[in-house]
Amino acid sequence: MSNLAADPLDVLRRRTSAKWRTYSEDVLPLFVAEMDFPLAPAVSAAMIDRIEASDVGYVSGPGPVGPAFAGFAARRWGWQVDPADVRTTTDVSVAIVETLRQAVRPGGEVVITPPVYPPFFELPVEAGAVVREVPLLAGPDGWSLDLAGLEAAFADDGVEAFLLCNPHNPLGLVHDRHTLARVADLAGQYGVRVVSDEIHAPLVYRPEDFTPFLSVSDAARAVGVCVTAASKGWNIAGAKCALMIASDDRTRLLLDEMPAEVGFRTSILGLAGTTAAYAEADPWLDDVLAVLDANRRLLGDLLAAELPQVRYRIPDAGYLAWLDFRGLGWGEDPAGTALEQAQVALESGLKFGSEGTGRARLNFGCSPEVLQEAVRRLAAVPASGV
Ligand SMILES: Cc1ncc(COP(=O)(O)O)c(C=O)c1O
Numbered sequence: 001m002s003n004l005a006a007d008p009l010d011v012l013r014r015r016t017s018a019k020w021r022t023y024s025e026d027v028l029p030l031f032v033a034e035m036d037f038p039l040a041p042a043v044s045a046a047m048i049d050r051i052e053a054s055d056v057g058y059v060s061g062p063g064p065v066g067p068a069f070a071g072f073a074a075r076r077w078g079w080q081v082d083p084a085d086v087r088t089t090t091d092v093s094v095a096i097v098e099t100l101r102q103a104v105r106p107g108g109e110v111v112i113t114p115p116v117y118p119p120f121f122e123l124p125v126e127a128g129a130v131v132r133e134v135p136l137l138a139g140p141d142g143w144s145l146d147l148a149g150l151e152a153a154f155a156d157d158g159v160e161a162f163l164l165c166n167p168h169n170p171l172g173l174v175h176d177r178h179t180l181a182r183v184a185d186l187a188g189q190y191g192v193r194v195v196s197d198e199i200h201a202p203l204v205y206r207p208e209d210f211t212p213f214l215s216v217s218d219a220a221r222a223v224g225v226c227v228t229a230a231s232k233g234w235n236i237a238g239a240k241c242a243l244m245i246a247s248d249d250r251t252r253l254l255l256d257e258m259p260a261e262v263g264f265r266t267s268i269l270g271l272a273g274t275t276a277a278y279a280e281a282d283p284w285l286d287d288v289l290a291v292l293d294a295n296r297r298l299l300g301d302l303l304a305a306e307l308p309q310v311r312y313r314i315p316d317a318g319y320l321a322w323l324d325f326r327g328l329g330w331g332e333d334p335a336g337t338a339l340e341q342a343q344v345a346l347e348s349g350l351k352f353g354s355e356g357t358g359r360a361r362l363n364f365g366c367s368p369e370v371l372q373e374a375v376r377r378l379a380a381v382p383a384s385g386v
Contacts, residue, residue, distance in 0.1 A: 002287035006036035006367035017238065023345050028374050031335075031345045033169070035235045035319060035365030037291070040284035043234050046276035047269045059266045062088045062243075068278035069243060075282070076207045079215040085247045087255050088266040092199045092242045093119060095227035098262045099244060100127035100161055102254040103193040103225075108160035111153050111192075113145060114353025115322070117169040121353070124163065132159055135355055136168070142313055143173050147182055154190035161193040166213055167200045170322045170352055170361040172315020174204055177211040184213070184220035193254075194224040199242075202233030202285055204317040205293055214247055221248040225255070230277035232318070233285055235365075241270025292319050295364040295371055302372060306379035319365035322349075326358035329383070335360040342377040 006012075013020055019034040050056060066083030073079040089095050100123065104110060109132040110124035116136075124131050134149040153159050164183065167174045187194050196213035204210040213224045229242035246252045277285075296314050299321055303310050309327035323346075325334035335348035338360065347363075349356030364371055 002290040004037055004284070004287040004291055006291075006365075006370070007038055008367075009370070012036055023339075027339065027343045027345050028370060028377070029345045030363045030366065030370075030374055031347045031361075033232060033320060033363060033365075034237065035288070035363075036367065036370070037235065037288060037365070039236070040234055040277065040281040042276045042280035042284070043230075043236060043273045046272040046280075047239065050269055050272045056268060058264060059088070059268045059271055061263070062086055062266075063271065063275075065241070065243065065271055065275045065278070068275045069245075072202075072278040072282070073212065076202070077210055077212055077215065079212045081214075081245060082247060085245050085252070087244045087258075087263055088271060089242055089244060089262050090240050090265045090267070091231065091237070092197060092227050092229050093123060094262070094265070095229075095242045095244045096123045096163065096195055096197065097127045098258050099195050099225050099227060099254060100124055100129055100163070102257050103195070104129045104160040109153075109156070109158045111150065111159055111162045113150075113165065113168070115170060115349070115355040115359070116165055116352060117197075118351040120163055120165065124161075129161070130158075132156075133353065135353070136171075136173075143168070143171050145175060145179055145183065147179065147186070150183065151186050151190075154186050154192045159190070159192055161195060162187060164194055164196045164213065166196045166198050167204060167210065167317035169200055169318065170320050170347075171313075172200075172317045172320060172322075174209050174316045175211065176209075177216060180211050180213055180216045180220065184217050184223060187223040188219045192223065193251075194220070196224055196226050198226055198228040199232050200318045201228060202230070203289065203292070203319065205289060205296075206316070209316060214245065218248075222250055225251050230274040233288075234273070234277040234281060236270065236273050236277070239270035239273045240267035241274045242266075243274075292365065295319070295366070295368060296321070298368055298371060299362070299364050299375070302375040306375050310378075319363060321362045321364055322359060323362055324359050330358070332357050333360075334358065337381065338378055341381040342374075344374045344377050
């Protein structure tokens with residue numbers, strides 16, 4: 001069992017990040033995707049080391065992060081990455097925008113699969129593209145990509161790219177190899193580029209269940225660019241370093257044609273922290289996963305006991321829980337009720353697309369005590385108070 005524990009609330013409230021400064025102290029913030037654990041010692045040491053060396057200038061290139069990521073990908077997923085194929089930029093959002101800017105003509109369409117990470121509705125637009133929604137399918141065994149819907153969209157000449165969330169936020173859905181292989185084949189058939197956002201991949205509970213898109217097939221490598229970062233797994237979103245990986249001449253070209261500034265905007269501190277995360281911090285990641293694994297089950301137990309009307313499917317990746325409040329009658333936006341009546345800040349389901357009506361996303365990357373208190377507060381909302 002791991003010794004890793006979330007920082008206590010009084011320590012967390014000294015943090016200046018969005019999670020801790022958006023709401024007043026009476027609110028439990030379980031909305032934005034940041035975790036409450038202290039950083040991996042190897043990651044903080046690497047960033048402190050650069051500060052102590054007064055080495056906080058501009059990055060000179062991806063440097064050691066390529067080999068560090070390749071080592072991690074091989075150990076964790078058996079994915080062989082050529083370190084020379086790894087480029088960096090500021091963050092995954094920038095990586096998505098810049099890749100789409102190269103892959104899609106102005107006005108071209110980019111497919112997204114709601115309910116999905118809210119900026120997916122905006123990042124293609126920032127790149128001059130238009131969003132096309134192909135919602136996930138909700139079946140008895142959970143959610144899945146709608147392959148027939150994707151094929152119909154890809155067959156449309158207007159569609160030029162697919163922004164894949166792999167694993168999928170907010171559901172913690174880990175797409176299987178067979179599905180991804182089919183996506184790759186369809187994309188190849190209809191000339192669609194696939195941008196695979198793999199930022200949550202280090203947080204897949206059974207690493208062997210995760211399939212990096214570029215590891216699937218030659219067809220996937222011919223159409224796909226992987227965008228990822230250490231920022232979710234090791235909780236360093238503010239350090240500003242993300243990776244873009246292409247391993248086929250046709251997709252490398254997309255990265256080659258980006259302005260040099262896209263790489264230059266990587267933070268040197270982020271690069272140091274990210275390199276340490278991939279090269280030296282597997283044990284910390286495993287500790288985090290053990291704590292999150294306990295939390296994802298605890299949340300299920302707490303809901304079953306105190307809020308049985310709320311539906312929850314234990315995620316296979318990450319620390320985000322997609323909760324269906326419709327059985328409680330809290331209306332279209334239960335996050336509003338949670339904030340007003342229970343002083344618990346959840347991410348509104350409405351931001352994730354119309355499929356999010358009556359739902360909200362809860363972040364359980366916290367202590368079990370905070371999770372217990374959050375559910376206790378939600379369960380205490382009087383039915384008449386809604
Ligand atoms: C799927 C997904 N992509 C991208 C991001 C944002 O990444 P970054 O902070 O590196 O832009 C997040 C943040 O939670 C995310 O969940």
